[in-house]
Amino acid sequence: MGYTLCVLGCGTMGIAILSGVVDSLEARNTTIRPPHSKWEVHTPGTMTPAESSEDDASLPSRFIACVTRTESAKKLKNVFSALGPIGTKVEVVTGQNLESVRQSDVVILCCKPQQAQSILSGHEMQEALAGKLLISILAGVTIPQMSAWVLPSTTVIRAMPNTPCKIREGMTVVSALPESSDVDLQRSVILNIFSSIGRCRFLDEKHFDACTALSGSGPAFACIFLEAMADGGVMMGLPRAEALELAAQTLQGAARMTLQAGAHPAQIKDTVTTPGGCTIAGLLALEDGRVRSTIARAIQIATERASELGQPAKH
Numbered sequence: 001m002g003y004t005l006c007v008l009g010c011g012t013m014g015i016a017i018l019s020g021v022v023d024s025l026e027a028r029n030t031t032i033r034p035p036h037s038k039w040e041v042h043t044p045g046t047m048t049p050a051e052s053s054e055d056d057a058s059l060p061s062r063f064i065a066c067v068t069r070t071e072s073a074k075k076l077k078n079v080f081s082a083l084g085p086i087g088t089k090v091e092v093v094t095g096q097n098l099e100s101v102r103q104s105d106v107v108i109l110c111c112k113p114q115q116a117q118s119i120l121s122g123h124e125m126q127e128a129l130a131g132k133l134l135i136s137i138l139a140g141v142t143i144p145q146m147s148a149w150v151l152p153s154t155t156v157i158r159a160m161p162n163t164p165c166k167i168r169e170g171m172t173v174v175s176a177l178p179e180s181s182d183v184d185l186q187r188s189v190i191l192n193i194f195s196s197i198g199r200c201r202f203l204d205e206k207h208f209d210a211c212t213a214l215s216g217s218g219p220a221f222a223c224i225f226l227e228a229m230a231d232g233g234v235m236m237g238l239p240r241a242e243a244l245e246l247a248a249q250t251l252q253g254a255a256r257m258t259l260q261a262g263a264h265p266a267q268i269k270d271t272v273t274t275p276g277g278c279t280i281a282g283l284l285a286l287e288d289g290r291v292r293s294t295i296a297r298a299i300q301i302a303t304e305r306a307s308e309l310g311q312p313a314k315h
């Protein structure tokens with residue numbers, strides 16, 4: 001029998017994660033996957049999925065999404081219902097955090113960083129979370145902070161996913177699991193959630209601010225580049241839709257050459273760059289604009305900002 005998964009604060013990221021998980025379970029129920037399917041290749045060395053979501057204790061079989069506003073709840077019901085039969089069963093609730101956590105085995109905390117303490121630290125909520133797995137995706141809020149707000153029997157870990165989880169192309173970094181008798185099941189639960197919606201890897205919590213900037217914020221940075229490439233095409237007369245398609249597929253192709261074929265970015269660049277040709281002309285224009293240091297500094301500054309989120313304001 002599967003477990004009950006609660007998304008506490010189901011906004012942009014809660015929807016992305018839950019949509020991806022529900023979508024993967026819908027696909028699992030309707031597809032007989034061949035050996036070495038895309039799903040397994042996608043997350044090398046992580047796990048082998050079980051055959052049925054109903055009889056695997058590491059797979060969710062009931063879903064609760066918590067929000068505060070009725071407009072949000074209405075929107076969520078439409079979003080999840082559109083995913084199929086499993087999506088229609090997602091229970092969307094407003095103002096029922098405590099009851100929802102009581103009924104759940106695993107809780108993914110997806111509220112704003114500054115809301116975490118008030119949501120977690122009430123006495124009844126502490127009791128409701130006792131003995132459960134709490135996965136926080138909050139930027140900047142540390143495990144020691146959250147551990148102080150819950151009882152010692154609650155296992156607190158951090159995950160840093162990104163919005164492409166919604167289409168199961170996410171990148172999620174998960175902090176190390178503390179040793180316990182439940183560690184194997186907890187590891188399976190975590191991998192089942194996050195490797196079903198993209199890539200997933202474990203990294204020490206000390207790297208989380210950098211991961212927040214690089215892969216958490218990364219889709220926004222990548223889309224600036226994507227939009228700018230398309231704009232260049234439009235400037236040179238391409239229709240907008242085709243310019244965007246060319247730019248997006250080109251970025252995806254280059255990224256997949258690195259992820260799937262193991263090509264180094266410099267090698268890909270050199271292969272494209274015909275001596276005396278147009279690519280080197282464009283590359284020099286980029287270098288004149290200090291594009292590399294600008295992008296790298298954006299990650300540095302976003303990392304520094306991530307470290308401030310969820311922390312008491314400095315005066």
Ligand SMILES: NC(=O)C1=CN([C@@H]2O[C@H](COP(=O)(O)OP(=O)(O)OC[C@H]3O[C@@H](n4cnc5c(N)ncnc54)[C@H](OP(=O)(O)O)[C@@H]3O)[C@@H](O)[C@H]2O)C=CC1
Pocket residue numbers: 008009010011012013014066067068069070072073097110111112113115119137138139160161162163216217
């Ligand atoms: N956006 C991103 O790309 C990423 C965000 N993150 C992290 O994810 C977290 C959420 O970000 P994001 O999804 O963008 O934020 P959103 O504002 O979209 O979502 C926050 C959600 O929390 C709900 N909420 C607010 N107060 C409560 C409460 N007291 N009890 C229960 N639910 C509540 C809101 O409900 P309602 O709509 O009803 O107000 C809303 O659904 C942040 O901590 C962020 O650092 C991490 C990785 C990527």
Ligand SMILES: O=C(O)[C@@H]1CCC=N1
Pocket residue numbers: 139212213216217
């Ligand atoms: O901008 C933010 O603070 C969040 C964290 C990573 C992506 N969005």
